[in-house]
Amino acid sequence: MTSDREWLETIRKRLEQRREELVRQHQQGLRFLAAEGQSQADEGTVASHPADAASDVTMAEYQQTVLRTLEEELHEVLLALDRIAEGRYGICVDCGRPIERERLEAVPWAARCIADQERFEKELERQYRSS
Known part of the structure; x- marks a missing residue:
C-alpha cells in the first residue's frame, strides 16, 4: 500500500503531465486557427459559396469552443497544483x-x-x- 505522500506525488505528476498535454493541445489549436485564417486570406475570400462560408464559420466556432474547454481544464489543473503546493489538496x-x-x-x-x-x-x- 502506498503512503499518502507517495500517492500525492503520483497525483502531482499526473497533473503536471496533464498540464503539458493541455498546453500542447492548446498550441496546436491556435496553430490550426491561424493556418485556417491564413489559408482563407491567401484565397482572397472566406468562401465563394454560402455553404462553404457557413462551414468555415462552424469549424472556427468549434475550434474556439475546443480552445476554451482546454483553457478551462488547464486552469483547474493549475489550481490543483497550487493546492498541492499549499498543502490544501x-x-x-x-x-x-x-x-x-x-x-x-x-x-x-x-x-x-x-x-x-x-x-x-x-x-x-x-x-x-x-x-
Whole structure:
C-alpha cells in the first residue's frame, strides 16, 4: 500500500503531465486557427459559396469552443497544483471536508467533494436557465 505522500506525488505528476498535454493541445489549436485564417486570406475570400462560408464559420466556432474547454481544464489543473503546493489538496473548497480519494484519482483536479460538485453544477444550470 502506498503512503499518502507517495500517492500525492503520483497525483502531482499526473497533473503536471496533464498540464503539458493541455498546453500542447492548446498550441496546436491556435496553430490550426491561424493556418485556417491564413489559408482563407491567401484565397482572397472566406468562401465563394454560402455553404462553404457557413462551414468555415462552424469549424472556427468549434475550434474556439475546443480552445476554451482546454483553457478551462488547464486552469483547474493549475489550481490543483497550487493546492498541492499549499498543502490544501484533497480538501473541498466549499465544505472543507476531505474529497474522496477515488474521486481525486478519477479527476485529479477536482476541487469539490461529489455532493458539493453536484450542488455547484445545479446552481450553474439554474443561472444558465434564468439568463
